[in-house]
Amino acid sequence: MEAKHGHCPNCSAPLDIPMGETEVVCDFCESRLKFVPATEELEVVRTREEMKYRERVAVRQAVLEKQLRQEETARWRETAARVAIAAAPAVGGAVARAAFRTALGRAAGGGCGCLTILAAGAAVLVLLVLRALGG
Structure with missing residues (x-):
């Protein structure tokens, strides 16, 4: 050849x-x-250096995206835990404990954690509105 x-x-x-x-x-x-x-x-x-640089940039970007997702999840859980603690007197202990476990990511509900938090928040709002109208 x-x-x-x-x-x-x-x-x-x-x-x-x-x-x-x-x-x-x-x-x-x-x-x-x-x-x-x-x-x-x-x-x-x-050049090899350009290819290695592009690989390093791609890896660094993937690491930063993962870190951002983890921080957002932690921030959401912290907010959800605050809502669960605030809702405890209004919705009762069992619901508040379930909401708090969900906020911490330890719920056994199979992915319905957001609904628990939203339901607890809605119950608090309903109780606050009823108190305001009644008193």
């Missing part, structure tokens, strides 16, 4: 470019190179 011989423009390592190929990877610096037949020169498409 015939091949053209050249040198990597990034590290000057010798390269064999198979006939008909337009992109090759340098075995030494792992840069992606493009062979331009018109000028018979190699152009650097991406």
Whole structure:
């Protein structure tokens, strides 16, 4: 198989470019190179450092997104726990305990935690409205 011989423009390592190929990877610096037949020169498409940098940025972004989701969940649970504590006198102990467990993420309700908190909040609002109208 015939091949053209050249040198990597990034590290000057010798390269064999198979006939008909337009992109090759340098075995030494792992840069992606493009062979331009018109000028018979190699152009650097991406260096290894650029590829590693992009990987690091993608990983860092994924870590930050996960951290943001965890912080938002913690903030929601804290708010839900406050609502459950505030609702305890109005809705009764059992409902308040269930709402508080749900807010902490320890509920056994199988994913209906939001509904418990909303129901407790609605019950508190109803009781407050009834007290305001009655007294």
